[in-house]
Amino acid sequence: MTKSVAILGAGAWGTVLATLAKANVHEVRLWSRQGGETLARTVQDADIIVSAVSMKGVRDVTSSLQSSLVSPNTIFVTATKGLDPKTTCTPSQIWQETFPHNPVVVLSGPNLSKEIEQALPAATVVASQNMEAAESVQSIFSSNRFRVYTNSDPLGVELGGTLKNVMAIAAGVCDGLQLGTNAKAALVTRGLTEMVRIGTHWGAKMETFYGLSGLGDLLATCNSHLSRNYQVGYQLAGNKTLPEILAHLEGTAEGINTTNVLVERAKQQNIPIPITEQVYRLLAQELTPRQALEELMLRNAKPE
Ligand SMILES: NC(=O)C1=CN([C@@H]2O[C@H](COP(=O)(O)OP(=O)(O)OC[C@H]3O[C@@H](n4cnc5c(N)ncnc54)[C@H](OP(=O)(O)O)[C@@H]3O)[C@@H](O)[C@H]2O)C=CC1
Numbered sequence: 001m002t003k004s005v006a007i008l009g010a011g012a013w014g015t016v017l018a019t020l021a022k023a024n025v026h027e028v029r030l031w032s033r034q035g036g037e038t039l040a041r042t043v044q045d046a047d048i049i050v051s052a053v054s055m056k057g058v059r060d061v062t063s064s065l066q067s068s069l070v071s072p073n074t075i076f077v078t079a080t081k082g083l084d085p086k087t088t089c090t091p092s093q094i095w096q097e098t099f100p101h102n103p104v105v106v107l108s109g110p111n112l113s114k115e116i117e118q119a120l121p122a123a124t125v126v127a128s129q130n131m132e133a134a135e136s137v138q139s140i141f142s143s144n145r146f147r148v149y150t151n152s153d154p155l156g157v158e159l160g161g162t163l164k165n166v167m168a169i170a171a172g173v174c175d176g177l178q179l180g181t182n183a184k185a186a187l188v189t190r191g192l193t194e195m196v197r198i199g200t201h202w203g204a205k206m207e208t209f210y211g212l213s214g215l216g217d218l219l220a221t222c223n224s225h226l227s228r229n230y231q232v233g234y235q236l237a238g239n240k241t242l243p244e245i246l247a248h249l250e251g252t253a254e255g256i257n258t259t260n261v262l263v264e265r266a267k268q269q270n271i272p273i274p275i276t277e278q279v280y281r282l283l284a285q286e287l288t289p290r291q292a293l294e295e296l297m298l299r300n301a302k303p304e
């Protein structure tokens, strides 16, 4: 059945999600601040509202939408991979808090938009406490080139996609310094352990991090020059400064803000996050990439 899909955010990801839904013959309206259409008209009578804005736009968009008419049956889908700097809330928590009576679905997975744009095969996860809503979103985006799985742990799926961005920055540094395959394997594996530690403390299920939205996205972004977060790390290792890198980066690298939020939250809750901490210090120009490596290698000996 044809659905009416409103996609908010016409950046790299929003545009690709619009193409996928259109290919399944849904009626798609794509909104951005630059476009001619109002937000209220874009979401009018929508069955599904997909948010693909970057984290810095989520609060603006949710508060602008509050006054618009959204039916309680409308499903919200959030595809943003970030954390709110003020509250440390995830995007889906913000959407749910703003629209407490609507189903909210998280869409996240190893989905480098440039590859999907080229019609290369990919898989993703749609997660919700409302399985009917998740299945509805699954059918909107599923195709022979985009395989969509459902999951009942939205927090775990969302945190997987968010926390891996920090590790992608670290992986970019690792490759930029040409530290080798052993170092990269160690980094990504210990990075996953760190993601599980933070995520389970937050209330997510451990097994979710071993699925597409956790390990899957970690592998994709830690191994691809298409990842903006990886690019940030790679270029830091090439001695560029963060402002220089950001001046030429195509799109958003959410891992930078996420690192800051995580360090704050982990400090308050006493969670050890050694890799994130070194990424934080590197981004803050407190140390060089080589010094960050030394710090990680010379930590106290401990069991795995
Ligand atoms: N690109 C990818 O491969 C993937 C990205 N994601 C996630 O999706 C999100 C968006 O990424 P991506 O599309 O790549 O980023 P882009 O930088 O390409 O686009 C960002 C989008 O957010 C919008 N935006 C930013 N601030 C505001 C605001 N205050 N109000 C309204 N809209 C705003 C921008 O609108 P405007 O054009 O008007 O500036 C733009 O549409 C990120 O969280 C990212 O992690 C997830 C999976 C894959």
Ligand SMILES: O=C(CO)COP(=O)(O)O
Binding pocket: 081, 109, 110, 111, 112, 113, 165, 168, 217, 220, 221, 226, 227, 228, 229, 230, 252, 253, 254
């Ligand atoms: O989340 C992504 C792929 O799944 C996109 O990664 P970047 O934001 O690092 O480009």
